[in-house]
Amino acid sequence: MEIQHDRILLGDCRKLLPQLPHESADLIFADPPYNLQLRQELYRPDSSRVDAVDDSWDRFSSFEEYDGFTREWLSACRPLLKPSGSLWVIGSYHNIHRVGAILQDLGYWILNEIVWIKSNPMPNFRGVRFTNAHETLLWAARERGARSTFHHHAMKSLNGDLQMRSDWVLPVCSGGERLREGGEKVHSTQKPEALLYRVILSSTDPGALVVDPFFGSGTTGAVAKRLGRRWIGIEKDPAYAAAAKRRIDAVPESELRTEYLSTPNPRKRERIPFGRLLEAGLLSAGDTLVFDSRGGEKARVCADGSLSWKGGRGSIHQLARILRGGPCNGWDHWLALDRRTGKRVLIDQLRVELREKEKTA
Numbered sequence: 298m299e300i301q302h303d304r305i306l307l308g309d310c311r312k313l314l315p316q317l318p319h320e321s322a323d324l325i326f327a328d329p330p331y332n333l334q335l336r337q338e339l340y341r342p343d344s345s346r347v348d349a350v351d352d353s354w355d356r357f358s359s360f361e362e363y364d365g366f367t368r369e370w371l372s373a374c375r376p377l378l379k380p381s382g383s384l385w386v387i388g389s390y391h392n393i394h395r396v397g398a399i400l401q402d403l404g405y406w407i408l409n410e411i412v413w414i415k416s417n418p419m420p421n422f423r424g425v426r427f428t429n430a431h432e433t434l435l436w437a438a439r440e441r442g443a444r445s446t447f448h449h450h451a452m453k454s455l456n457g458d459l460q461m462r463s464d465w466v467l468p469v470c471s472g473g474e475r476l477r478e479g480g481e482k483v484h485s486t487q488k489p490e491a492l493l494y495r496v497i498l499s500s501t502d503p504g505a506l507v508v509d510p511f512f513g514s515g516t517t518g519a520v521a522k523r524l525g526r527r528w529i530g531i532e533k534d535p536a537y538a539a540a541a542k543r544r545i546d547a548v549p550e551s552e553l554r555t556e557y558l559s560t561p562n563p564r565k566r567e568r569i570p571f572g573r574l575l576e577a578g579l580l581s582a583g584d585t586l587v588f589d590s591r592g593g594e595k596a597r598v599c600a601d602g603s604l605s606w607k608g609g610r611g612s613i614h615q616l617a618r619i620l621r622g623g624p625c626n627g628w629d630h631w632l633a634l635d636r637r638t639g640k641r642v643l644i645d646q647l648r649v650e651l652r653e654k655e656k657t658a
Contacts, residue, residue: 300317300318300321300506300529302506302527302528302529303518303522303527303528303529304529304530305512305515305518305529305530305531305532305538305541305542306529306530306531306532307532307533307535307538308531308533309531309533310370310373310510310511310531310533311366311369311370311373313531314370314373314374314377314508314510314531315373315376317377317508317529318377319376319377320376320377320378320379320380320382321377321379321506322377322378322379322382322506322507322508323379323381323382323446323500323501323502323505323506323507324382324383324384324385324446324496324497324500324501324505324506324507324508325374325377325378325382325383325384325385325507325508325509325510326384326385326386326387326493326496326497326507326508326509326517327370327374327384327385327386327387327509327510327511328386328387328486328488328509328511328513329367329370329386329388329392329396329510329511330357330363330366330392330511331388331389331391331392331486332357332360332363332391332392333389333391352485360395363392363395364395364399367392367395367396367399368399368402368403370510371396371399371400371403371405372403373510374508374510375403375404375405375439377508378439379439380439380443380444381443381444381445381446382439382445382446383408383436383437383438383439383445383446383500384400384405384436384437384439385434385435385436385437385496385500386400386434386435386437387413387432387433387434387435387488388432388433388435389429389432389433390429390433393432393433393435396435397435400435400437404439404440404441405437405438405439405440406437406438406439406440406441406442406443407435407436407437408436408437408438408445408447409435409436409463410433410434410435410436410463411433411434411435411436411463411464411465412431412432412433412434412463412464412465413431413432413433413434413465413467413492414430414431414464414465414466414467415430415431415432415467415468415469416466416467416468417468417469417471418430418431418469419469434496436500445500446500446501446502446505447499447500448498448499448500448559448560448562449562450560450561450562451498451499451559451560452495452498452499454560455495455498461495465492465495467489467491467492468489468491469489470487470488470489470490470516474489474490475487476514476540476544478540483514483536483537483540484513484514484537484540486513487513487514487516488516489516490516490519490520490523492516493516493517493520493521494520494523494524497517497520497521497524497526498524501524501526502559503524503525503526503555503558503559504525504526504527504555505526505527506526506527506528506529507521507526507527507528507529508528508529508530508531509528509529509530509531510531511531511532512530512531512532512537512538512541513532513537513541514537514540514541514544515530515540515541515542515544515545517530518530518541518544518545519544519545519548522545522548522550522551523548523551524551524558525551525553525555525558567652569648569651569652570602571602571612571613571627571628571644572601572602573651574644574647574648574651575598575600575602577651577654579647579650579651580598580633580644580647581598582598582599582600583597583598584597584598584633584634585597585598585634586598586604586613586631586632586633586644587631587632587633587641588616588617588620588630588631588632589630589632593620594606594620596616596631604616604631612627613627613628613631613644614626614627615627617630617631627644628643628644628645628648629643629645630643631643631644632644633647635647
């Protein structure tokens with residue numbers, strides 16, 4: 298069944314989610330009501346009123362009512378996920394622990410807890426508690442053992458070639474990004490696009506379907522469109538839905554090719570054994586390899602693709618582990634003489650050349 302995407306469904310997600318095809322979503326991002334339980338208005342030291350979250354959709358009569366609501370929408374989400382899909386849900390200390398327990402009760406498998414550290418949080422004006430400077434995201438697979446999509450290398454590249462940690466320092470939504478009408482915020486809990494950028498890039502491929510059951514001001518749809526993903530938003534409030542549609546319509550359609558919207562995973566490339574370099578004539582039996590660029594230990598290449606070193610033989614990886622004194626990838630340490638330039642290059646450079654040559658053959 299072809300699913301109609303890039304649209305906003307108006308209504309209660311508990312009723313609309315079951316109408317979508319099973320196993321059609323690659324990612325569900327949920328920003329549900331937090332049940333903040335505010336009992337009084339907040340004021341700054343200058344007596345001005347704080348524009349806090351006091352919307353009717355965030356009011357529940359009891360924890361039991363909130364838990365029942367949470368169980369309903371989470372139950373409706375699970376059949377919608379593909380086996381490789383995942384669910385992200387964001388919350389605060391008011392609700393996220395209850396959400397996490399219900400996630401586990403329903404059979405989801407929590408993969409990570411991400412802490413969004415706000416670089417510009419609102420102070421605690423009354424001075425009776427610590428400033429609430431973070432929110433929590435739970436990332437969960439549909440079930441234990443599911444191989445959810447995760448683009449580790451994309452996150453590493455986004456983070457300056459360092460493995461991304463589970464603490465994300467990002468500003469709250471403000472300035473020109475914050476939707477306003479008549480000087481007032483369109484939505485009281487609009488999330489920053491930078492937050493959704495990481496979530497969507499990490500957990501989906503170009504063309505994937507992203508579903509948001511609490512669409513609000515449409516941040517999920519706007520970022521999905523920027524990244525060449527499909528999206529479906531569900532929203533009860535017609536005013537929110539209209540504002541979200543205007544916002545997303547203003548985002549240009551992505552015309553980028555897939556190669557610019559995704560990060561290659563080296564682990565998914567065709568495996569090329571070291572011996573293939575000999576078969577292709579890029580190396581020959583008897584050639585000398587040097588371990589690391591400082592001109593350390595040397596080994597001779599054997600016809601079967603093994604290396605001869607100090608009277609013994611082993612693979613490029615086995616000998617590299619011995620010389621490094623720990624686990625390592627031999628492709629990243631052995632250098633060979635490039636006959637065309639007369640310079641030593643990493644054998645991985647020869648492997649890249651061979652892979653490109655075979656790709657175009």
